[in-house]
Every structure is written in C-alpha cells, then in structure tokens.
Amino acid sequence: MSNPPPSNLFYQTRLRRPVLARGEGVYLWDSAGRRYLDGSSGAMVSNIGHSNPAVLAAMRRQMDLSTFGYRLHFENEPAEALATRIAQRMPEGLDRVFFVSGGSEAVESCLKLARQYKLARGEGQRWKVISRFPSYHGSTLGALAVTGMSLMSAPFAPMLREMPKIPAPTCYLDRDGLSHEARGLRYARLLREEILAQGPETVLAFIMEPVGGASTGALVAPDSYYSEIRAICDEFGILLISDEVMSGAGRTGRYLAGEHWGLRPDIVALSKGFGAGYVPLGAMVADRLIAETVIDAGGFVHGHTYAGNPLACAAGLAVLDEIDRLDLIAAAARQGAALKGRLEGLMACYPFIGDVRGKGLLLAFELVADRETMEPLPTGLNAHLRLVDIAYEAGLIIYSRRTRGGRIGDHFLVCPPLIVSDSEIDEIMEKLDRALALFAA
Numbered sequence: 001m002s003n004p005p006p007s008n009l010f011y012q013t014r015l016r017r018p019v020l021a022r023g024e025g026v027y028l029w030d031s032a033g034r035r036y037l038d039g040s041s042g043a044m045v046s047n048i049g050h051s052n053p054a055v056l057a058a059m060r061r062q063m064d065l066s067t068f069g070y071r072l073h074f075e076n077e078p079a080e081a082l083a084t085r086i087a088q089r090m091p092e093g094l095d096r097v098f099f100v101s102g103g104s105e106a107v108e109s110c111l112k113l114a115r116q117y118k119l120a121r122g123e124g125q126r127w128k129v130i131s132r133f134p135s136y137h138g139s140t141l142g143a144l145a146v147t148g149m150s151l152m153s154a155p156f157a158p159m160l161r162e163m164p165k166i167p168a169p170t171c172y173l174d175r176d177g178l179s180h181e182a183r184g185l186r187y188a189r190l191l192r193e194e195i196l197a198q199g200p201e202t203v204l205a206f207i208m209e210p211v212g213g214a215s216t217g218a219l220v221a222p223d224s225y226y227s228e229i230r231a232i233c234d235e236f237g238i239l240l241i242s243d244e245v246m247s248g249a250g251r252t253g254r255y256l257a258g259e260h261w262g263l264r265p266d267i268v269a270l271s272k273g274f275g276a277g278y279v280p281l282g283a284m285v286a287d288r289l290i291a292e293t294v295i296d297a298g299g300f301v302h303g304h305t306y307a308g309n310p311l312a313c314a315a316g317l318a319v320l321d322e323i324d325r326l327d328l329i330a331a332a333a334r335q336g337a338a339l340k341g342r343l344e345g346l347m348a349c350y351p352f353i354g355d356v357r358g359k360g361l362l363l364a365f366e367l368v369a370d371r372e373t374m375e376p377l378p379t380g381l382n383a384h385l386r387l388v389d390i391a392y393e394a395g396l397i398i399y400s401r402r403t404r405g406g407r408i409g410d411h412f413l414v415c416p417p418l419i420v421s422d423s424e425i426d427e428i429m430e431k432l433d434r435a436l437a438l439f440a441a
C-alpha cells in the first residue's frame with residue numbers, strides 16, 4: 001500500500017498490508033471489501049476456517065462464566081477436559097498435557113522438561129539438544145537456540161547457547177544414485193555421528209518437525225528416517241522431541257504427522273491448529289513417566305501466566321469437536337491428495353517449479369533455476385517475496401520462505417483450511433496459475 005497512515009503499532013518492517021475486516025470459511029475480506037482466499041490458513045493456523053459458528057458460540061458461553069483464573073489459584077474444567085481429549089489421541093503413554101499460549105512456548109516447555117527429567121535422574125551433564133538445519137522451532141531465545149535458520153538467530157548469537165545441528169533430510173536435492181530409503185537412513189545416521197562427536201553423555205534430546213514447516217517447506221523424509229531416528233535416540237538414552245506445532249491437529253491427514261510412521265516421541269509440542277486462529281493456545285504433551293519423575297523431584301520449574309486459561313481451553317475443545325464433526329482429518333488427506341496432484345500438474349507448464357511435496361494439506365512447491373540440478377534461483381530475484389505479492393494481488397494468500405545458507409531456495413506453502421471444498425481448490429489453482437504466469441513474464 002502506498003502512503004500508509006501513521007501508526008503507533010510497531011509493524012516490524014516497512015511492508016504494510018490492507019486492513020483486515022472480517023473472515024468466513026476460507027475467505028478473508030479487507031476494509032475496502034476485497035476478498036482473499038486464505039491459501040495458507042494464515043501461518044498454517046486457521047485449520048477449521050474463519051468464524052466457525054460453533055467455536056464462537058463455545059467461546060461466548062465460556063466468556064459468560066469466566067475468562068481467567070490463575071493456574072496456581074484455580075483448576076478449571078475446560079483445561080481438564082481439553083487435556084483429556086488431547087491425551088486420548090496421543091501415542092500410548094503420552095498423556096501429560098501442559099498448556100501454553102503458542103508454539104515457541106510449547107517448544108520451550110519441551111526443552112525445559114527434558115532437561116529437568118535428566119537432572120532428576122542424576123544425568124545433569126546432559127544439556128545439548130541436537131536439531132536440524134534448516135528448521136524452525138520458534139522465536140524465543142531457547143527455541144531459537146535449536147532453530148536452524150541463521151537469518152532468525154544471527155543477531156542474537158552472543159546471547160544464545162547455540163546447539164548442535166545436523167542437516168535436515170533434503171533427499172529430493174540429492175543426485176547420489178542412492179535409493180530414497182537408503183538416503184533416509186544416511187540422513188538419520190548423521191544424528192548418530194553428531195551424538196558421538198558431541199559425547200553421548202552430554203546430549204539431552206533431539207528435536208525435529210516430522211513434516212517440515214516454514215523452514216524447509218513441507219519436507220517429508222523417507223519412511224526409513226523416522227524409525228532410525230527413534231532407534232538412535234534409544235541407543236544413547238536421548239529424548240526425542242517432536243515439534244508438531246504446524247503439522248499437528250490433522251493438517252497432514254493424521255491427528256499428528258508422526259502417526260504416518262508410527263513415531264513414538266517422548267515429548268510433543270503442539271499449537272497452531274489447536275487454537276486454530278480463535279485463541280492463542282499451545283501445549284506440551286509429555287510421556288507420563290517423564291512428567292511424574294519431574295514432579296516427584298520437586299516440580300516442573302516453568303510456567304506462563306496465561307497457561308491453561310479457561311477461555312483458550314474452551315475454544316480449543318470446540319475446535320477439536322469441529323475437527324471431528326466435520327471429519328476434517330480425513331478431509332485433509334483427501335483434499336490434500338487432490339491439491340498436490342494439481343500442483344504437480346503445474347510443473348508441466350512452469351519449468352522453474354523444481355519440486356512439489358508434503359502430506360495432507362501441508363503442501364509446498366519450490367522454485368529453482370534448473371530442475372535437473374535443483375540450483376536455487378538467484379537471491380537477488382527475491383522470488384519468495386515477488387510471487388507472494390503477485391498472488392496477493394490476485395486475491396490468493398500463500399506463505400513463502402527462502403532459506404539462506406542452506407540448499408533450499410524459494411519455497412511456497414499452499415495450506416488452505418482443512419474445510420477447503422473442491423471448487424475452492426479450483427479457485428486456488430486458477431489464481432496460482434495466473435500468478436505464476438505473471439511471475440514468469
């Protein structure tokens with residue numbers, strides 16, 4: 001927008017966007033009445049669409065009763081009920097739920113619980129959390145320490161205790177003649193090498209996104225990767241933390257993305273799709289034994305003021321009800337397969353689309369200079385910003401990143417709400433096609 005009005009809001013950059021007026025279903029309208037198809041569910045948040053009447057009604061009911069009671073003063077029924085609901089769907093034994101208000105807080109909670117568990121077991125020398133590069137686990141300093149995105153962490157380098165990183169399994173970029181599954185094993189075994197290099201007795205945990213999010217653009221590893229990672233963690237007594245902040249709540253066509261591979265983490269971070277854009281909500285879900293050990297050793301040293309507030313939890317319960325009532329996990333699998341097929345179809349028209357990937361409705365495509373070598377587009381082209389702006393003008397919101405310092409270039413997440421209909425998928429494709437044609441021109 002040209003000449004935006006002066007504002008006291010700290011917008012972080014000079015980029016200004018139209019003012020949001022309202023939302024309904026997969027659509028958002030700005031204050032000038034322009035309609036946008038929310039093709040990225042915000043930042044992969046609004047899984048059940050905007051202005052869901054059942055969730056709004058549940059929030060109103062809760063608002064009439066109470067919106068806040070401090071967790072050290074009161075327990076509350078919505079938090080208790082939501083914890084039960086979440087625990088019922090988790091892998092066996094992961095049934096202790098600690099609520100927070102977002103993804104970074106959920107990741108912080110996982111890291112701090114892991115550390116306190118090992119301390120309680122007399123293994124205080126374990127503090128290193130190995131993660132992957134690229135990866136994104138949040139913007140707070142603890143979550144940043146395990147985030148593999150130098151652009152996000154570089155300014156804070158002196159303030160961070162930088163944690164060891166291994167390459168994410170970007171198998172689709174490799175031209176090494178190995179089978180897909182052999183590549184998965186090769187990437188998993190980098191964890192083993194890193195543990196040995198660090199000294200296994202100093203390593204606390206490994207954290208990963210089972211299906212990548214913003215950092216890698218819906219990166220899916222070969223099946224072999226997941227079981228090998230679990231086996232390596234077990235071999236060295238290292239906790240496996242699964243960051244399902246973006247991939248959880250049905251987005252990949254399963255309740256948790258890790259279910260595609262029968263992954264059994266020790267601690268899980270949840271957020272985005274659980275509050276679904278209605279309330280700030282996140283959770284850490286821990287193995288019962290880990291949580292109990294920490295409580296027995298004196299309690300979990302952690303907490304956020306708004307943790308488990310009744311309004312957020314009542315909304316979260318209603319979101320899960322809607323996911324079930326509308327069968328949205330199956331819808332994510334079905335509509336995701338359809339949308340992925342359509343995105344793959346674009347590759348025939350646009351040679352600069354190098355890859356289409358993802359699971360369910362956590363989908364992405366990547367633009368490259370050369371599909372054979374997968375060489376990224378020149379940085380100066382700023383493709384990740386340009387294409388998003390062109391699509392925005394066409395009334396389609398998509399989400400993009402460019403990973404600097406890694407091998408992944410410009411990638412675009414196409415992740416509409418799980419309620420997306422066939423005709424809305426047609427509209428996404430028509431708008432995206434138009435945007436790509438303009439981008440190519």
Ligand code: PMP
Nearest residue numbers: 102103104136137138213245246
């Ligand atoms: N982990 C992952 C995988 C994420 O995608 C995000 C947010 N993009 C976070 C953590 C941080 O969540 P929040 O922005 O809610 O703090």
